[in-house]
Amino acid sequence: MSLNRVTLIGHLGQDPELRRLPTSGQPVASFSVATDEAYTDKQGQRQERTDWHHIVVFGKAAESCKEYLCVQQRLARSAGDSPAEVRARAS
Numbered sequence: 001m002s003l004n005r006v007t008l009i010g011h012l013g014q015d016p017e018l019r020r021l022p023t024s025g026q027p028v029a030s031f032s033v034a035t036d037e038a039y040t041d042k043q044g045q046r047q048e049r050t051d052w053h054h055i056v057v058f059g060k061a062a063e064s065c066k067e068y069l070c071v072q073q074r075l076a077r078s079a080g081d082s083p084a085e086v087r088a089r090a091s
Contacts, residue, residue, distance in 0.1 A: 008053055009076045010035035016057075018066040029062035031055055033075065 013032035036050045057065050
């Protein structure tokens with residue numbers, strides 16, 4: 001098994017949306033984080049690019065996200081779980 005680590009530093013695009021899984025009632029929060037990058041293209045012109053990342057958080061962490069995060073807030077998110085591990089915990 002390989003483990004990937006990702007750290008996102010950006011701005012929250014919307015307030016976290018909190019819902020509950022229908023089978024277990026486990027809390028799930030989802031929100032988007034915008035990251036931007038500035039670079040110089042081949043013609044020497046400065047370019048900027050914004051990427052949006054959809055984040056899903058489960059359990060107690062989801063409730064904390066809903067309570068403490070708000071739109072336009074700068075945040076850093078570090079994750080080291082593979083998508084399969086995240087899905088297994090959600091089941």
